[in-house]
Amino acid sequence: MITIDDFTNIRGKVMKFGDGMNTDIIIPSQYLEESDPIIYCRYVMSAVRPTTYDEIQKYEDVIFVGGKDFGSGSSREQAPDAIKYAGVKLVIAESFASIFFRNCVNVGLPLLEVPNITDKVEEGDVLLVNLETAEVMNERTQEVLNGHQIEGFLLNKIKKGGLIPELQEYVKLHELDKINN
């Protein structure tokens, strides 16, 4: 059974969104002139739900649940960064657009594909999620949903916190932090 005792287990309250949550919705372009995600994350999902950021701050842990083609459109990495820095612990969707999926891995934002999740989960439900097994338990209905397992290569990157920590190790190993080599 799923327990909350390591990184791969996430427990959080659901904020539910529909199909087609593209990156222009996740973080509109007018906020991208600001490079610091701590600042622009304030506007996450504001195009469809202006109170999103404030709502996230009210709960201990939040899980975004979306429908089909989550993150389609622009390659802007600020989309997963906005979600992550706003305090969201995990994004579950029925399907993800290709570039967005990779960007989530690169910024260390856990994500999971679960077919038909929007039929099985309501706004405010509490989910218990095992990222390794891709099992999602809805505490209200006690139903366990099976998502698509994230392969180890990608899960390890997410666990490390994304690509930048990995590159920090690479830079040290190859002494790219030294001017003369």
Place this chain on the structure above:
Amino acid sequence: MEDQTVTEKILSEHSLQKEPVFAGDRVDVGPSSILSNEMLPMVAIPKFRMTGAKRLNPYFVENTLTILDHGGFGTTDKMIHLHQITKHFAKLFNLKVEPAGSGISHVVFHEKGYVKPGDLILGSDSHTVTHGAFNAFAKGIGGSDLVELMVKGSTWLDVPETISIKVDGKLREGVYSKDLLLTMLGEKTTEWGTDRAFEYSGDGILDLSLEARLTMSNMAVEMGGVAGIMPYDKKLQNYLDTVPVRGTIHPTTPDLGANYHERYEINASEVEPVVACPHSPDNVKSVDEVGEVELDQVFIGSCTNARIEDLEVVAKILKNQKVRTETIVIPGSSQVALEAVKRGYVEIFMAAGAFWSYSTCGACYGGSLGRIGSGMTALSTTNRNFIGRMGGDSTSKTYLGSPATAAMSAIKGKITGAGYKK
């Protein structure tokens, strides 16, 4: 060796392991060239600093072109600052930068010879897929991926399955490759190509100009795809002969027994002028079906439809006419702009009452010139019509269409097809 798709061949060629790869394999690659834009100062430079690296990979320096297209020229204090950061960084590390106002990256990149048949192109913009029209595998990446290339000069890719799109027949007069692409998108949706590449083929494709193919490769990403590869032919070679191509070309064709995930066929002669209705590019209706839609603005521009052939179509329609709706024409690059001046198109646009601008992405993504406001309706030759994409809010509406539809609609003040009638 097993038969391969174009995608598999190009990724095999550029794999660091130098071994044949197939769909489902994961491969370390060194791209032929790398496209960057304002994602460099917005995301990549800060994250590059976080890695602790003090040097850029020489391969990255050699093969990257940064084109400041999104922010416009001198638009806001923050954007000017980002452009200054870019120039400073570029000077420090000897990177090549095309300044703000010089053009849209996906036009300038091929004008400068950065893409050729057989190339693997990675770019920090989802519309990097545009360069698939050069018989190359071109894919959009995120800011951290760009940082990996800055540090290591290489990255990893999953070799995608491929969907074959075979186009037979010729487009009728007044119907354009934008209509063809939108028609497929309407049928197959924005999820069609998720994690997959598209390879175009057929007489209907060979019949199209390179510019018309660029429009279709450009919007491969709207069909969900990671690439949109066109065949190599004489038309492509004719263009390559006019630009300073870097290195040797490797025209690439699929093997007969190549394994495709899906084989889709469409007859171009059955396509009608269409528009994508708010708020998704796959919400497609024929121009006749869409009904009476009054417009507040017409936007002609972007990496999808702002090359000289697009402007030629617009000029033919606007000649000796007046626009009834505010219309902005933004050329794809300074080179395109100069050509439009030489050919007298700019005089036609301005005599018709349209606005003419320097080259930039403009309001396509809500950046600058031609943003729309609350409650406004626009027809645009761009690629996305998501909520708020061109500015405004959920009450702002954008319809997407061909340059011909845009020009005719500008004259009529409402959405109107150009020429073709059932």
